[in-house]
Amino acid sequence: MNLNGPFVVESREExxxxxxxxxxxxxxxxxxxxxxxxxxxxxxxxxxxEISNPGDFRTRNVAGRPILFCRDSNGVVxxxxxxxxxxxxxxxxxxxxxARGFYCxxxxxxxxxxxxxxxxxxxxxxxxKFGKATRGLAPAPRFEQYRDFWFLNLDPDATSLEDYLAxxxxxxxxxxxxxPTRAMKIIDGTQEYDIKANWKLLxxxxxxxxxxxxxxxxxxxxxxxxxxxxxxPKGQLxxxxxxxxxxxxxxxxxxxxNYRGRPVAAWISVYGEDARPDMERMRVELVERLGEERAxxxxxxxxxxxxxxNLVVNDGSSVTVRNFTPVNAGLMKVTAWALGxxxxxxxxxxxxxxxxxxxxxxxxxxxxxxIAALESAxxxxxxxxxxxxxxLSRGMHKERxxxxxxxxxxxxxxxxxxxxxxxxxx
Numbered sequence: 001m002n003l004n005g006p007f008v009v010e011s012r013e014e015x016x017x018x019x020x021x022x023x024x025x026x027x028x029x030x031x032x033x034x035x036x037x038x039x040x041x042x043x044x045x046x047x048x049x050e051i052s053n054p055g056d057f058r059t060r061n062v063a064g065r066p067i068l069f070c071r072d073s074n075g076v077v078x079x080x081x082x083x084x085x086x087x088x089x090x091x092x093x094x095x096x097x098x099a100r101g102f103y104c105x106x107x108x109x110x111x112x113x114x115x116x117x118x119x120x121x122x123x124x125x126x127x128x129k130f131g132k133a134t135r136g137l138a139p140a141p142r143f144e145q146y147r148d149f150w151f152l153n154l155d156p157d158a159t160s161l162e163d164y165l166a167x168x169x170x171x172x173x174x175x176x177x178x179x180p181t182r183a184m185k186i187i188d189g190t191q192e193y194d195i196k197a198n199w200k201l202l203x204x205x206x207x208x209x210x211x212x213x214x215x216x217x218x219x220x221x222x223x224x225x226x227x228x229x230x231x232x233p234k235g236q237l238x239x240x241x242x243x244x245x246x247x248x249x250x251x252x253x254x255x256x257x258n259y260r261g262r263p264v265a266a267w268i269s270v271y272g273e274d275a276r277p278d279m280e281r282m283r284v285e286l287v288e289r290l291g292e293e294r295a296x297x298x299x300x301x302x303x304x305x306x307x308x309x310n311l312v313v314n315d316g317s318s319v320t321v322r323n324f325t326p327v328n329a330g331l332m333k334v335t336a337w338a339l340g341x342x343x344x345x346x347x348x349x350x351x352x353x354x355x356x357x358x359x360x361x362x363x364x365x366x367x368x369x370x371i372a373a374l375e376s377a378x379x380x381x382x383x384x385x386x387x388x389x390x391x392l393s394r395g396m397h398k399e400r401x402x403x404x405x406x407x408x409x410x411x412x413x414x415x416x417x418x419x420x421x422x423x424x425x426x
Contacts, residue, residue, distance in 0.1 A: 068081075183341070240259045
């Protein structure tokens with residue numbers, strides 16, 4: 001398959017785990033990924049709060065397909081292939097809006113917001129056996145939701161979404177528990193940007209605590225200068241040590257004791273003294289509703305969750321939902337949203353958005369660092385024949401249950417699942 005044998009080479013005896021860099025630059029590998037991963041796994045479509053009213057719709061590219069994510073006039077969520085059943089033109093060409101139906105500009109076929117074909121110009125020319133009932137917009141073969149996160153699967157025989165999510169459900173539940181009614185919503189506004197790097201690099205980066213101290217040194221100084229305690233215990237890379245965990249079906253997470261503040265009831269000096277009483281009241285509400293232990297879990301830990309293959313939900317300084325799609329082997333498109341409880345006050349929402357934009361935004365302290373690192377790596381992979389291997393062996397000599405977020409055990413888990421799907425059982 002490549003000049004140097006398999007893409008993933010693991011030796012438990014030698015405690016080494018290597019990934020061939022050709023996997024990041026090969027268009028042939030990407031073609032295999034489209035077929036073996038994106039056609040068979042559950043892929044994120046959107047959050048129900050984006051289409052909260054009957055007639056609301058969003059159009060986007062999901063798993064390489066044009067998708068219409070909408071709520072019909074009866075309030076039913078639909079995930080439709082946004083392709084005319086007549087001659088294949090894109091039907092809805094607007095990014096978002098509210099509509100009772102959709103009109104194809106090519107020949108004027110009109111569809112309801114439930115996908116049903118409503119009108120055909122000159123329908124009598126088709127003859128007496130022509131039936132509109134079988135010519136509506138095709139639904140995604142499978143589309144299901146968990147706590148308002150909607151996914152599609154192009155394989156009609158795929159396992160259920162709930163079974164697929166496996167241990168990731170625990171971390172989605174922790175997000176939902178931030179709301180008194182377990183109702184979260186996408187906050188108005190969308191971030192969109194390109195990264196000139198392979199999509200798998202963003203998976204790695206999203207759950208890689210090892211890079212924080214070096215790549216995000218400016219953010220660390222900002223926090224220190226703002227009065228946040230960023231001291232690291234002797235011999236420790238970060239102020240607190242968290243775990244890297246495998247969650248099943250390729251999903252993975254870093255789960256860390258909080259040191260950087262959280263809009264959900266974990267005050268730090270960055271928020272200002274005026275925010276302290278409000279955040280103390282939020283903590284009381286959490287404890288009364290969830291109990292002391294669960295409230296601590298919700299408020300005092302940060303989680304970076306990867307839902308295989310290409311959805312990241314960062315629940316740290318704020319909650320960001322980040323989805324990314326490959327364009328080619330060296331380019332991905334990233335879309336990100338802020339997520340928060342529907343009950344938040346204006347002041348609470350302002351704190352959340354400030355934290356979101358300070359750390360996660362494309363003009364923030366952290367995201368530009370990450371983009372620069374990923375694009376630098378992608379440039380380096382031009383020499384994959386001469387320097388072929390990435391080393392993901394950090395922490396491999398430990399027992400699996402002792403893996404830290406600064407180790408790479410959870411990232412190895414992603415690659416094992418990737419190899420199983422793309423290369424086959426080895």
